[in-house]
Amino acid sequence: MKFTVEREEFLTAVLKMLKAVGAKSSMPVLEGILISAEQGRITLAAYNLEIGMKKEIYCNCEKEGDIVIKARLLSDILRRLGGTQVEIETDDKLMCHIKSDDTFFDIMGMAAGDFPEMPSVADGTKISIDSKTLCDMVKGTIFAVSQIEGSRPIYTGLNISVDEGIIKFVAIDGYRLAIRKEKTNIDKNFNFVVPGKAINEVVKLCEESETDINIIIGARLISFLIDGYLFIARLFEGEYVDYKKILPEQFKQQIKLNKSDLINSVERVSLLINDAFSTPLRLLLDENEATLSCATSIGRAKETFKTELSGTPFEIGLNSRYLLEALKACDEGNIIIKFNGPNSAVTIIPEDENSDDFLYLIMPLRLR
DSSP states (O other): OEEEEEEHHHHHHHHHGGGGGSSSSSSSGEEHHHHETTEEEEEEEEEEEEOOOEEEEEEEEEEEEEEEEEHHHHHHHHHHSSSSSEEEETTTTEEEEEEEEEEEEEEBBGGGSSSSSOOOOOSEEEEEEHHHHHHHHHHGGGGGGGSSOOOOOGGGGEEEEETTTTEEEEEOSSSSSEEEEEEOOOOOOEEEEEEHHHHHHHHHTTTTTEEEEEEOOOOOEEEEEEETTEEEEOOOOOOOOOGGGGGSOOEEEEEEEEEHHHHHHHHHHGGOOTTTTTTTTTEEEEESSEEEEOOSSSEEEEEEEOOOOOSSSSHHHHHHHHHHHHHHHHHEEEEEEESSTSOOEEHHHHHSSTSEEEEEEEEEEEOO
């Protein structure tokens, strides 16, 4: 195999492919990128048995062939080369010769035949979605995806569905729930659960894209085509949790606040909280004002601000990190926070109660 390619374009592709490279795998070949050269182009492939990526780059190919090169070593070499062009040539012993200007590297490659075949999504539901919409909806829910597989691995996934032109993203981890909805021109109905880690990597690719994202949803796999990068991930099997059962239908108390003002107050008072799970942020609600406070081994903090409470005064304990993440995911402007006393979940919704663009639910912490 022998080809010459633009160094910057090659490096950019390799760096993005690192997302799908195995880390310290029992199969060393998974720590590499498969490079396949043919007339006029090279195809890069990375696959860690959970997610996979492919990318084609134009090149000057003198001899076709395949090789697997350690991904991180290749990225380090390309990053430090000074030339604009890189020439890569391999021999029958899998030795890989890398040349750029007056710099040369000889490194051992791995046999392409040992690289596992990446699955493909040939048949499935095909849709297209604006990259900004996808990014915004993922960022507005992904923080509530469980980080621990436990007995319900599906909690580590993001539930995505479309029903009658409304696309909905749902995440739940047992302590909180996040829901985002938006109207779409997608005319097909579907429902699936994609691993949170996978959709996070998709967002990183989408953030630099200004075009629509083409998606194919298969029975067990999903693929995203983003600016020439093909991203493939496995879907969770089984039914997602019936979260609708935990959504309160009635509320005893509610307040309306400016999102940004509340974030600033919570961040100030939370400066003394080291562990949000063991130290609750206390919210005392009275008729005309609210008080945020906390007490830790470091000290105490308290802040009072004006608000009108609808319902009976009470005090509730909340996880400060969970509250902040939910508030930061809300749209700008005012929000409504609804309660059912100190021992029930807190619900955050838009100021316009007829809007259901987002809903965040947080379980309370017990106060001592």
